[in-house]
Amino acid sequence: MRSTNLKRTKRGYVRNLGRLPQGGQPKFYLGHDRVEAARRLELLVALWQVVEDLHASGRRPGPPAWDPSHLEVAKAVARGEPLKVPRDGDYEWPETYYRRVNELALRLGTPVEPANRRTYEVGKEDNLDGIGDYRAKLGTGIGTDRPVLTGQTLHQALRAYQHSIEREYRDADGTISDNGKTKVTQIRTILGYVPDIDLAELDYQGTDELFGIFRRRPPSKRYGRPMARKSCTNYIGELGRFLRWLHLSGEFQWRKPEDFEHIRRNPRELDEDTEKEAADVPIWTVAQLRILNEYATPIERVFLLLGLNCAYGADQAGRLRIGHLHLKDEGLSYIRRVRRKKKTRSIHLLWRQTADGLRWALERRKSQPSDSDILLLTEKNLPYWRKTKGGNRSNAIPRLWDDLLKRVLRDHPNFPRLPFNSLRDTSADMIRRLAGEEVASLHLAHKHQSKDENLGRYTNPVRKRHFRALRRLERKLESVFLAAGEAPWSQRPKTYMGIIKTKRLLELREQGVPPRQIAEELGISVASVHRIAPTRQRKPRA
Numbered sequence: 001m002r003s004t005n006l007k008r009t010k011r012g013y014v015r016n017l018g019r020l021p022q023g024g025q026p027k028f029y030l031g032h033d034r035v036e037a038a039r040r041l042e043l044l045v046a047l048w049q050v051v052e053d054l055h056a057s058g059r060r061p062g063p064p065a066w067d068p069s070h071l072e073v074a075k076a077v078a079r080g081e082p083l084k085v086p087r088d089g090d091y092e093w094p095e096t097y098y099r100r101v102n103e104l105a106l107r108l109g110t111p112v113e114p115a116n117r118r119t120y121e122v123g124k125e126d127n128l129d130g131i132g133d134y135r136a137k138l139g140t141g142i143g144t145d146r147p148v149l150t151g152q153t154l155h156q157a158l159r160a161y162q163h164s165i166e167r168e169y170r171d172a173d174g175t176i177s178d179n180g181k182t183k184v185t186q187i188r189t190i191l192g193y194v195p196d197i198d199l200a201e202l203d204y205q206g207t208d209e210l211f212g213i214f215r216r217r218p219p220s221k222r223y224g225r226p227m228a229r230k231s232c233t234n235y236i237g238e239l240g241r242f243l244r245w246l247h248l249s250g251e252f253q254w255r256k257p258e259d260f261e262h263i264r265r266n267p268r269e270l271d272e273d274t275e276k277e278a279a280d281v282p283i284w285t286v287a288q289l290r291i292l293n294e295y296a297t298p299i300e301r302v303f304l305l306l307g308l309n310c311a312y313g314a315d316q317a318g319r320l321r322i323g324h325l326h327l328k329d330e331g332l333s334y335i336r337r338v339r340r341k342k343k344t345r346s347i348h349l350l351w352r353q354t355a356d357g358l359r360w361a362l363e364r365r366k367s368q369p370s371d372s373d374i375l376l377l378t379e380k381n382l383p384y385w386r387k388t389k390g391g392n393r394s395n396a397i398p399r400l401w402d403d404l405l406k407r408v409l410r411d412h413p414n415f416p417r418l419p420f421n422s423l424r425d426t427s428a429d430m431i432r433r434l435a436g437e438e439v440a441s442l443h444l445a446h447k448h449q450s451k452d453e454n455l456g457r458y459t460n461p462v463r464k465r466h467f468r469a470l471r472r473l474e475r476k477l478e479s480v481f482l483a484a485g486e487a488p489w490s491q492r493p494k495t496y497m498g499i500i501k502t503k504r505l506l507e508l509r510e511q512g513v514p515p516r517q518i519a520e521e522l523g524i525s526v527a528s529v530h531r532i533a534p535t536r537q538r539k540p541r542a
Contacts, residue, residue, distance in 0.1 A: 013037035021065045028078035065133045084115040098123030150253045153194040162187045186238045204257040232267035283426040294483040302357045307423025309347040314397040318385020339445040346445035349467045351474045360489040411498040435469035511534040
């Protein structure tokens with residue numbers, strides 16, 4: 001490490017030392033006394049050397065960088081506070097924490113206190129118990145074989161597994177697939193909860209404890225509440241797939257312990273889980289759908305109708321291609337496509353307003369140059385459903401839906417704020433009430449439309465029943481379509497005062513109320529009155 005003199009500033013002696021994971025150097029303020037500042041700097045240098053050794057030995061990946069635990073200790077050193085070592089994450093094992101605190105005290109040559117005294121004491125007892133057991137085995141002359149450390153850690157193996165996922169799960173364009181992206185995200189979350197122990201410690205008890213972390217539903221680092229049961233189930237599933245991969249990997253020295261398959265994998269159930277599971281699925285009412293269609297712009301209306309007519313979520317609507325459309329001036333118009341997730345064919349008869357909206361979208365598409373045949377593009381000629389440079393899904397559709405809800409909430413403060421995919425739930429719920437469960441499953445493009453999963457191998461779906469149900473639903477939603485007005489596909493002028501206030505303005509203007517009086521009643525400027533409802537020019541006298 002480069003040796004430089006201490007610099008004095010208005011805030012005392014200061015020194016940059018080490019590296020942060022995101023780049024750059026942290027700045028440590030060491031106080032105003034030069035002798036004390038030099039002592040603190042000496043401790044900081046020793047602490048940074050510990051961090052460098054961790055990375056050099058492979059226990060931490062990548063180039064040396066301050067991790068949250070050591071950086072917290074370093075800041076305490078700089079302030080001259082007693083050295084208290086926090087746990088390395090919420091799930092660092094007690095015996096590992098105990099050893100780390102004492103190793104750090106030896107390396108720094110100064111007393112070090114554990115920030116979590118209870119965990120430290122538990123770790124101390126565990127280590128003493130382990131020593132006692134080992135001495136007992138030495139006395140009997142049996143069972144003295146202890147696991148030989150491999151030098152390979154759990155975090156190293158998880159990152160190698162992550163790299164294998166990133167290599168294998170690729171789309172035709174070379175980018176990581178949606179499934180692969182989900183798995184990588186899950187692995188990164190798992191890394192934040194499991195301890196970085198040597199693989200030799202993953203015997204039956206050690207492996208069971210890994211699953212136990214998620215069986216017990218740890219607090220979410222984002223919300224501070226116990227993780228959702230579904231999330232823990234997903235993490236446990238991915239952890240199991242990782243351990244199977246690790247067992248077969250020639251790169252790592254680890255094999256599944258005996259009785260591995262008997263490890264429990266079901267997350268615990270909380271009282272709120274029962275309440276949540278018993279609750280109804282939130283859906284839109286017909287009255288709420290009328291308001292949404294009234295406030296929607298043409299492109300928002302297309303997404304709204306696709307959600308209601310075809311039970312499309314954001315991914316199905318955003319991936320809709322021109323070749324999927326079968327629009328006819330006479331006869332039935334429909335969308336025919338294959339749902340990738342379930343590998344099932346879906347055919348949806350189109351309502352009149354939906355078909356008109358898709359014709360409008362096709363005309364709009366002609367002025368949008370693009371190599372893709374995706375139907376719905378943003379104003380920048382990019383697909384609404386696309387990957388960002390970082391490999392994540394674009395939030396263009398949720399953002400578009402949020403813009404619509406914001407306009408509605410301006411006039412209707414108590415309007416529910418449900419996500420875009422609630423349209424899919426609403427559509428399926430209405431079809432189920434009109435035509436039953438089998439037709440609702442067909443409407444959702446599920447793989448199985450009945451409890452007999454083999455029925456689809458011998459029979460074809462009854463699509464006429466589905467089409468009749470869509471016609472009945474179209475009649476039920478007639479008032480929703482009328483709410484779009486006489487010109488649903490013309491771009492209305494932008495207004496920042498809301499539809500209710502605009503309607504009232506036009507009504508007062510029609511009654512001949514002076515602009516100044518309208519402005520006072522509605523709380524707007526006179527210029528806004530003239531902009532929205534210009535004064536009619538008088539006809540010249542003959």
